[in-house]
Amino acid sequence: MEIILAKPIGYCYGVERAMNITYETLKSEKNNIYTLGPIIHNPQVVKKLEKNGIKIIENLENTYVGTLIIRAHGIDPKKLERARKMGFKVIDATCPFVKKNQKRATQLVKEGYFLVVIGEKEHPEILGILANANGPFMVIENKSDYKKLPDVKRVGVITQTTQSMENFISVVSYLLEEYKEIKIFNTICDETIERQKSARNIANEVDLMLVVGGKNSANTKRLAEIGKSINENTYHIETSEEIIKKWLKGVKKVGISGGASTPKWLIDEAIKKIKKISSH
Numbered sequence: 001m002e003i004i005l006a007k008p009i010g011y012c013y014g015v016e017r018a019m020n021i022t023y024e025t026l027k028s029e030k031n032n033i034y035t036l037g038p039i040i041h042n043p044q045v046v047k048k049l050e051k052n053g054i055k056i057i058e059n060l061e062n063t064y065v066g067t068l069i070i071r072a073h074g075i076d077p078k079k080l081e082r083a084r085k086m087g088f089k090v091i092d093a094t095c096p097f098v099k100k101n102q103k104r105a106t107q108l109v110k111e112g113y114f115l116v117v118i119g120e121k122e123h124p125e126i127l128g129i130l131a132n133a134n135g136p137f138m139v140i141e142n143k144s145d146y147k148k149l150p151d152v153k154r155v156g157v158i159t160q161t162t163q164s165m166e167n168f169i170s171v172v173s174y175l176l177e178e179y180k181e182i183k184i185f186n187t188i189c190d191e192t193i194e195r196q197k198s199a200r201n202i203a204n205e206v207d208l209m210l211v212v213g214g215k216n217s218a219n220t221k222r223l224a225e226i227g228k229s230i231n232e233n234t235y236h237i238e239t240s241e242e243i244i245k246k247w248l249k250g251v252k253k254v255g256i257s258g259g260a261s262t263p264k265w266l267i268d269e270a271i272k273k274i275k276k277i278s279s280h
């Protein structure tokens with residue numbers, strides 16, 4: 001059985017950075033360490049962090065004041081200010097590429113463009129971008145949103161860092177037909193592009209494709225969608241326990257891809273399980 005691993009695999013730069021910051025904070029602060037929402041979209045990692053004492057909160061109320069780690073997806077600046085005023089020690093683990101995206105959106109609004117963000121309406125990265133930009137906006141998630149396009153002259157476009165290139169191109173092409181003055185930034189992050197390319201290539205050459213990562217992770221779901229669109233035999237799993245024997249029947253080549261928030265140990269466990277099944 002041949003196993004082909006996607007490249008890159010394991011945490012992306014921004015998640016690795018956020019995790020390092022979190023572990024450093026655990027060493028230095030000990031008690032009352034919070035994150036607003038899960039630090040990354042991977043339930044297995046978040047569970048481990050909780051065991052180590054990190055508390056996930058949905059809002060700042062009813063918590064002891066302590067240390068607040070801002071997750072890789074970023075935050076609403078008003079919430080940040082509030083946390084500081086309440087006396088929280090704030091440690092910012094926002095990915096620098098997400099920060100760059102927030103700055104671009106803010107700049108577009110300042111320049112008088114109507115902000116269009118391509119991405120998932122409720123995703124924390126999008127909510128953080130909109131709160132930072134603080135101007136008129138619209139989020140385009142899918143084609144049904146085309147009907148609600150505003151009647152404005154100047155449109156400034158950015159995208160969630162983990163969008164698929166196909167979706168970005170398709171939305172932008174539509175907007176180009178609708179608006180005369182349009183400023184576009186392709187803000188999909190390089191790691192996302194690389195992961196999607198690799199998943200596409202691998203899905204083409206294997207009999208079975210496994211995409212490992214949180215079911216709540218937007219970029220992992222996208223990799224699974226890409227895989228499935230090329231290779232029907234694609235499965236999105238969170239842990240090796242989900243791999244079942246019959247998937248491997250008659251399979252010679254298995255491809256494994258992982259989301260930006262999937263740790264390498266979950267990938268290694270999947271490899272181990274595949275090897276174990278195929279050796280019997």
Ligand code: SF4
Pocket residue numbers: 012013014015072095096097098161162189190191192260
């Ligand atoms: S996927 Fe890109 S933008 Fe998102 S956290 Fe990772 S490096 Fe940052």
